[in-house]
Amino acid sequence: MKALIRVTGAVQGVGYRPYVAELANKYELSGEVKNLGGIAQIIAEGDEEKISSFVNELKNSSPSGSIVLHVSLDYLKSSEPESLSRHSGFRIVGSSGEFDETYLPVFPPDIGICPDCMKELLDKKDRRYRYPLISCASCGPRFTILKELPYDRETTTMDVFSMCNECSLEYGEGRRRHAQTISCHKCGPQVILQEKSNASKVKCNEHECEENIETREGDEAIIRAIEILQNGGIIGLKGIGGYQLVASPYNFETVQRLREIKGREQKPFAIMFDDLSDIAKICNVSEMEKDYLLSSARPIVLLDKKEDPFAENVCGYSRQIGAFLPSTGVHKLITKVFKELIVTSGNISGEPMIISDEEFNLKFFDKIDGVLFNEREILRPLDDSVIQIIKNCKGKESPRFVRRARGYVPLPLFLEKTLKENAIYEAFGADLKNAFAIGFGDKIIQSQFFGDMEDYSILKLQKKELSDFERIFKTANLKADRKIIIADLHPGYHSTAIAKDYTKESEEILADKHQDIEFKQIQHHHAHIGSVMAEHGLKDCIGVAFDGTGFGTDKTIWGSEFLICRGGEFERAAHFKPVRIVGQDEAMKNARVSAACYLYDAGLDIPAKMLKDSELQLLKSALENNINAHPNSGMGRLFDAVSCILGVCDYNSYEGECAIRLQNAAEEYLDKVSGNYSFYDKTSEDILCGEYIEERIFSDMVVLNEKDGRLIPDISRVLEYMVCNLASENTGRLAYAFHYALAEITKDLCIRISEKCGIRDICLSGGVFTNRLLLGLCERLLVKEGFVVYYNRVFPTNDQGISVGQIYLADL
Template identity: 35%
Template sequence: MYWMCESEPTILRNTKAVRIHVRGIVQGVGFRPFVYGLAKGLQLCGWVRNTSGSVEITAQGQTEDIEYFLRCLQEEAPVLARIDSLIIQPEAVRSEETAFTILPSVVQPGYRQPVPPDAAICRNCEQELFDPTNRRYLYPFLSCTNCGPRFTIINDLPCDRQHTVMAAFPFCPECQSEYDNPLDRRFHAQASACPHCGPRVLLWKKDTGIKRLSSLESILKARRILREGGILAVKGLGGFHLACDAGNAAAVAELRRRKHRPDKPFALMAADIEAVSAVCQVSRLEAELLQGYKRPVVLLDKKQPDAFFDVAPKLDQLGFMLPYTPLHHLLLNQTDAVLNQESPAPAILVMTSGNRSGEPLAAENDEALSRLLVLADAFLLHDRSISMRCDDSVVQLDRTQPTPIFLRRSRAYAPYPVRLPFAAARPLLAVGGELKNTFCLADGQQAFLSQHIGEMEDAATCAVFEQSVDHFSRLFRIQPELVAHDLHPNYFSTRYAQKLDLQKIAVQHHHAHIAACMADNGLTERNLIGLAFDGTGYGTDGKIWGGEVLLVSYAGFERLAHLEYLPLPGGDAAIRHPWRIALGYAYTLDLDLDGLPFLLNIDKQAASVIKHQVDKQLNAPLTSSIGRLFDAVASLIGIRNHVCYEAQAAMELEVLSKPFIDSAAAYPYTIDDIIQVKELFKAIIRDLRANEPVGLIGARFHQAIAWLAIDLCQQARDVTGLNEVALSGGVWQNQTLLQLVRQGLTEAGFTVYVHQQVPANDGGLALGQAVVALAMTER
């Protein structure tokens, strides 16, 4: 089957013919109909077709029209398209060419196409959603080639409807006609549907079960449940959210109680940008992130410290996103007369991941009804399956450069590949770490990073990890010959790698962090200085690293300096109870803590046990972690003795420090082969005894770590002659510290690299494992 544009250009002396290969995200995004319409408008002849590795075009016409056509291919491509390369070759002019056609797809062994990520509803579909004259009026699953689900509905490639979950919904005649028309916005839109032939929404309540209602009636009742303070489980693109009215303190508190999440911030979804701007400072670039087709959760500064305090206790930022599916718009819409009159909805909802603590995101109806029944009062379900669960992405704007920084790379970004700085000679799987897990499949010059998997401490999450690896391997036709994993022997990902019948390569945690930053910035093989600051990473000496100055190449590393080893009494328990870290450090450094306020809430017998553990080296592993140093200081100065989520104490310390940061002088420290912090702690204790503000103490500590980082790089430069620095590890998510260090290093003449495409935390670890393993095998 093919489509023809009837045009008969005269073959003149200035006629030109070209063959074009376009690679990138150019399939499933309306690229062929875009090319077809453009060629028709210019009266070109030739053809366009999908192949396994690219979109291929031949075009013939007058020279100036061909040149305009080539410019438009790059400058006016569909919004979801992403062109990685465009190869143009001259062709012989053929007088028999009289039309422009869309040819059938061609399968090419050994080639692959990136799978488009899911995309937020486009403006055209949003207009149709609220247009009473449109046949898709108020239909919660409308989409087109410019928007809607992609990654989460694809079972296999090529991305044809029969290979997606939409195969369960045969087209009605009208939808089929649109799908077959190359000039229609829904030409080959695999997720396209309408109320007559597509998925529908179902409402399930504890007292009644499934309600036999229309999709709209189900949504209206769901809005009423939210308005009345209920908790609603909502099935979305890649899984379930748990939603409640963000302005209802009792509803938020009840959600926290049910989810066993006393303090960790919730994500919010607002009806529109005006609702967000009423609560937070929103810059032009942040507004573009919020309103673009990716719609991640964006961390924004509050206008008032107490705004939605229950949503993000003791923090000065809120994580907002805007509706990205028609269903979300229908839940939150504030302007449509029908919805307003029937059931007004809150303008801002909590929209947190639909799971119990430690479990993976719930994806299918039966799974959600089983696992989330104790959390939700009602369930807004739908009958479209989810092929691959995918949580929301989380970003914040870099304060020193107008670019987003990833805290979590998932929906709307995964699984788009990162281009490797060198070609992989053998296909490889990198399995990532234990926390914030992602994995990576690499082949050629493409590294396909998975969506956020989560914390690998729950059996169900581990099962999702294994299913996802299998899915990616099938989807991208990559059968790995190598597997890269962390050095830590007890990580699930390490044990999984050990079971595989593949060549295994262990990669040190912080080497992987710095290598990930290098690959993230497209750097070729070289040596540079790496500052790997994070919470936990297994070192080559069996100790817990995390405050490392490294001389790094892809193929190897040398440890130039590190924070002195200090004990973690109780091991992992110390991370949840940072008072243990503070006491362990104090006993080791022989610090006088008598009378300090933070001791008032610590049982004397428990403190004695900590001293015994440190003295006898019983369950008190040694660490050089900067992350744990932040925890110890936060506890010592009275911010928090117990944490409910990762980095909570450090985040609250940063919030209190910000007002003082510009005027604070750095605390002292000592660099003598290792970084010594006894003088730093003694200075903090002096300030505590002098009743200095906690925020000022925190600011002086931030300045100390910043100047320490700059001094370490200068010393490393003196030894190595290197002038490039890569920053990686979870500590660099601290924007206050990142700003201070980047500015100081730049002023000192360094070139500084930070993460661009993947998180600095362990969510980017798999990329680093992949490039290190590939470089090691090449060597």
Template identity: 40%
Template structure:
């Protein structure tokens, strides 16, 4: 037996991960008491330091339970133990939580946490002093990222410093036996925050809530302050109300997300699988895209989509409103394409006869964070918009001792930047389109904000090679060494980063647009990638299309361009065809594109599904809808296939044969069979794209012996295509990887850029 087994030993323990803002120090305190540990625990920079004095056996039991503890949002990434007994440390008589100190180690900052089950129970217990308290929280729940001013995470470093704890909250905060022991967001009815409702007069507390709920029940629209900004809130059942909401936001077509009280309530309106239920109830509480065929809500809520963006309440106030008012549209409080509003003054100054009041409080929101959006693909969760509940949790990369600090600018659409240091890649929240000046301003301000919060100053900037991207122009102003990365290479690299892929990878990047190394517009790229390098292996044949953003929205014009290029003029259904042909023949405002997204637009227009992208991707979304309904109704896909040729070492995918099948079948349709034929052709198109991708992968594997496939790009938000392609690839024994921690759309680009910067850096 080790003679030190029962002797007093002193160990220093450094813990990194999500260990601040999640009740880790109180948890450590309780375990220390359980195992007779004396010493201290404190936040130290971005880590937690424990000095533990005890017998060796007690210490080992303490560490074992600490490592395996599951508490709130806590996640230990690394735990290092150093025996300091020989250094004759201070002798302790008890275990204490002591004051925090600053440090140089980068912090892993917790995301905002949804209200926990225990707090939900308390808020509906009439005997509890926090009965119906709209800001109830504890160590395991409540806002974090949106209220932290700096680290370490202590109350005085958050916006909660504005609220003086009452005597009872102070007692709970200092009591080791209380579950609000050192809970930095602790509050109650007495010490605030408190509700305020503003219309033509100001109401507070219970009166404020009652008036706000009453307006919603009467068919009105109110703004409600949340964790990362405001929501516009109204009933999804009243057509006139929802139309008014669209006028208020300037949002004509895109479906609204709906918040429900429980999964069982969601099941009354949507189809929910077991995997989708788990995602809905996860700690992040994202909006989850669910298949829905219900006709009970106002048409303007879904606008013809087969997907309902459903989510569960994640704040106490939301729980109260849903309980009293039923399911509610809970959409971002902004005018379309503008940043979500977080400042009280900005919302209160939004004068509109369509907005019936503002329900808010005086707790400041330091940074805007929109709701996250996710869905289940391949029986796994996939993010579509990464924000609240996920940001700023990092994606962990293999640093290999390079010790680099990188700023990756991302792209201009669905903008998100990335800060990398010490193996942690922190992808920012979603911002939107940087062409909107207010969005770009928010993006730039957030770079400095998050860098300061993480105590990180970048040494290398990485950006897209598109010469007109605002994100790239911003990176150029930073005065740092600059690396330009091709857009689709960054997409594929994001998958490689997530899954720690090594060796050669065949990446497939399908999207709407990306600046290619030859100056043309790419968008259907098969790339052989290894480390930070790539070689283009295949793509759609180039099609001349009329350029400019308005043309990208005009799917009918895009269809005419594709048909003209394939010699299929007879199928063009556009009165402007003569003008379009003349412009293409004379090279007027013409670009060459290999975009898969534009091909989806063309197919949607040819089948008379949609002609205009009134919001990004609308035509492709409604093409997918018809394919999905074909599957749901057991309609067989029409057989069609792409041609594949080889030129100068690259495989070229020819869309002409598929377009000819679509055109000939649709032109010969009979009215009574129109719906079924459209769905059969839409599904056949999806299958043909998946089969063409498989053929390319088989040819490349035969030549290059590559078996790893990485899928990324906005087109892979299409579940029908993605599921079909994954199944085909796996049947051919490929290893298939795709984005999960970041979206497949341009929200993943900054992570891929950071990865390439790390691979190509010193």
């Protein structure tokens, strides 16, 4: 018998064809396997019972890193296609340029160094001992070096490196069989260290050079890079997804210099550790956190500190450490010496991660002490992913993305409901934490995190990456008679403008193909809720979106929304009282402005220490005359205001700093009153929900108004209590009470809204819900009332998740 078998899923770049070949030999089948577009196509010839067993094993097992979605089996006549009986055994053949026009391909992300390669890296007897770019069929770069599908060496940036005899032999059999990144000391890309020499001036091209460049290669380069770090220096390091800056976390002056180089004032740095045991010495590590740290994605995992041995300007006031493990051989060789290192993205804060050797040298070479790079080209930047593990009210752990990038992109969201037939969706997301998404069939593929589109370089990168995604996933070849383009409702967003321009360009292109094009805009907070609905396959819910800002349908700034979501439509059922904020852009940074506006709105005196006399008079004049003062119901500005009023933090040197420090104050208070409170050591509802601590001082102070059928809570009396009692009250107690009050308001509003609409499913989303304390309190109180609570897990709850929600809602 002869069979045609097609396997769909992430089956390229993970050693899937060698796996199939070995399995076919096990069942004594002849035939071939090849990559076809984004799938694996197999022709197997042999006994029917053995073919059936072969297919069953393909369905139930697969190599590490692969994802098998579907395995189809069709028996063929011996002449259709031509019989392969003349071939002995089973072979791997070259990839086909054919493409399944009904299927959006799945491709694996970059994969961290596997245990086998790690062992070889450190084995003196192995020929790849201390080869920094070691990889195999189960690990190494994938998406960052991919030009197009199908995935073969010639379609990656490894195509310029010819294999030596030893690598060629390994390419034919064993663990590196058809490993497209196979290389070694002899034939692969090598590491090179460049640094400024202390030598005197030299003649160069008939001009006098101010300095000479000293170059080392191979292991000498690694050894010298380690020496620089040991001497308190900073090096640039070319990783898998782009350049990184590396420094010791124990040297205060070095860390301060690094902050000045990056333009990063206060935001904590992540720490790369050599081993899990090193992390466990200073951080609490749960089982799920351990699993993610050791996973092939190698994300940064936010862990609660047990102690902080690093220089005070590394993590600062943060209660957590962003910890991660080496993802490549070069990282491991360095951390073996240091145990802990700051490894941060090689860019100026706010700009894209740099992938070009020339650009990195232009921006950083004169500012740092050496650059350790290699000759392999990186095609697209992928920063480290960031994950936070939380526990729900039943004590079950779940991951939540803060940033989704390397190790996860471009893995798709597999939808429970297939998108509309013959339609391609492209969503452009929001301006902050931008990421676009493409939807077709039963999948939505989201791009990596880009950043803030106010920066022109981010805007350019987004356009380039969209073009790359369309080429790689061959969206132009998909069987579709229309394209739906989705943008945010905000008329001033760069992402909205780009989407509109893209629509006009697409209209001209698609006219020749007789395809229709449709442009849609979806309200920002509705899209936040849509991202949760997409992950969980929901059609209706009550959505609670707590966010910084978003353009509303009434043309005011929203951000504390309670939405009744039915299909692709929503009703704004409730929101916090809008407060006029002067100078929106300035207020996003300067929490003193937000605090003063909230106090003014509440009819309260603004403390003299909050603003200078001249600033206070200007602010009052603007509010009294309604000049550059716009209604804002954003939860982000409320957190800023409370943080400032309580004296916790009055300026956001990076996004969300005031809110994070307010959360820290509340959690530190919990530590003291509950006996070393921890989200992992104590899961009692009594502790989190105030029944143990009894911090419900604001429960009767929230005034619930109603306007045009909407419920509008007013917290003016809460702010008044804070101002009047700050001197006598514990700041942490007030910070915790504020969090608890928000959760109580959320519960009460959801009860009233549910009575109106009959919906019992609650979706929580928006950047403010990155706050695990607020999320935990809201979830516990809502679950106690019998609600089913959902929140983001696959995509970030912040604005990066917006584009997924845009596609899901546009399809409902």
